[in-house]
Amino acid sequence: MAQAHSGCIAAPTALRGRSVFLARRVDGPPATRIISGRRSMVPVEDKGPFCARESRMPIVITDDDVRRLLSMPECIEAMRVCFRDLAEGQAVSLPRVRYTVDTSDPARSYYANVHVGAVPSFHTACVRAGTHLIDKAGWGDGRRRMNNPEPVNWTVIILYDTETSEPVAFMHESYLSGLRVGATDGLAAAEIARDDAEVLGVFGTGRQAYAHCEAICAVRPIRQVKVFSPNPEHLASFIARASSAGLPVVAARGPEEVVKDSHIVCCTTNSTAPVFSGAWLEKGQMVISIANSDVTVERREVDEETFLRADEIVITDWDSVHANRQVELIELLDDGRVDAAHVHTLADVVAGKATVHNTPDNIVYYKNNTGLAMQFAAAGAIVCRKLRAEGTERVIPREWLASEKYGIG
Known part of the structure; x- marks a missing residue:
């Protein structure tokens, strides 16, 4: 059995300044149940469905939240759970979609990177909407370089509760993206x-x-x-x-x-x-x-x-x-x-x-031939639950996102 060893790198703990989205506070009870995968290294929190029979406002999860609330051992275990779900035919994670479109700037192209999927063990579905501008000249030296007008990443990860279909979080992608690849x-x-x-x-x-x-x-x-x-x-x-x-x-x-x-x-x-x-x-x-x-x-x-x-x-x-x-x-x-x-x-x-x-x-x-949405869903679910438990002011009113109902088919 593979053994967990103490990490050689201390987990980052420093926090940067955070912006407040809306001056409301969302509180939640601490997690009380534990699930774990085969050859578990660390426990993974599971409180059942995100909303647990109670409608909640979606929250915004920043890179700093992920850095502070998700350790590498926890992320590795989350990957174990979602890949186990995938092998058992429970998780869904479709191949990613990537495309490029020319822009008015001949030196840059618009580049999209989209993932969709769900992990039943975390009651969570995910859409990762990757959006960048890339430097066409970068291919000359065999490297792909992002070249957004501002030094930021506008990619958004949306988490949904599979028990209610509601969006529960809008999450920054930059820190988690590297973390979940390393964890996998x-x-x-x-x-x-x-x-x-x-x-x-x-x-x-x-x-x-x-x-x-x-x-x-x-x-x-x-x-x-x-x-x-x-x-x-x-x-x-x-x-x-x-x-x-x-x-x-x-x-x-x-x-x-x-x-x-x-x-x-x-x-x-x-x-x-x-x-x-x-x-x-x-x-x-x-x-x-x-x-x-x-x-x-x-x-x-x-x-x-x-x-x-x-x-x-x-x-x-x-x-x-x-x-x-x-x-x-x-x-x-x-x-x-x-x-x-x-x-x-x-x-x-x-x-x-x-x-x-x-x-x-x-x-x-x-x-490691692809990223999968289930990786973001599993890791994001842990961060979302921890952030709700401690409370956050970055929330979005549900009515801003709820549109008119219509039939399917």
Whole structure:
């Protein structure tokens, strides 16, 4: 059984200033019941339906609320619950929809990223409405760059109570997005990585890199983290931040040093090209990647050699492989170089329907090939319940959102 280890990074606790939406206060009772998934690491609060026979005004959940109220171990456990629900045919999480539209600025495109889904164990449905402007010139160096007119993210996550169909929260996306990706990969490491994994190699120095360091340190006894970025300033800043949080992090001199002697190799970049050579991989390693192709761009964060050398491959969602045109895997499946029988879903691994274990004699690759709305629903439900329990002034009158009833069909 995978054991939880004390995290190498202290959970952030500092709060920034918060804006008040409306001068009303919403209070709620503390949670009283506990549910947990298989191989539970931490308890997950469950109070049943959000509204619990009582109509409530929707609340606004900020990045700071999520940062303060949701720990990495809690988020990992929430991911365990929603992936278990998915394997049992209860959770619904459709492939994400992405598209781009030209704008009046020839240097920028409008970019949408939409997720929908629901997690019955949390009585919560979710719509993630991702909205950005992207820099067309960014593709020249193999990176996707957001370029909004203001330095903010306007993406909104809407949470609905599946017992009443009412919207219960409008949530900021930025902090939770990185947290739930890291937590999902932490869950994958808890299920798949060697129990004795002690060395982590990381490509990237952004929010995803930090979240992955925190998550993997929470599930394995990591004693050293080797980090590389082609940007020296970004690397120095990351090393300083991670070191101050107590993480045993060192700067790698190049990509090959990240891979060499690492038990887990984690790619957390926005690159469209491979960040290391699969020929460098060693037996006993687990590889994790997060960048994937979709209908707007082709992305190959790892090379074909990594796919071919992997004894087993685990992905997040089969439907998304074709719906999002993930050619880096489709091409290998179509020409027979990768056998679909050796490709499993994380949900099946979590539910015990597929057995995949990293050993000193094999290589396992987890391709986190998509984000799913159920991840936001599960994690958001925990934050929503905690924020209601302590009270918040950021509420929206229900009548502002309730429109006229009409028949369906």
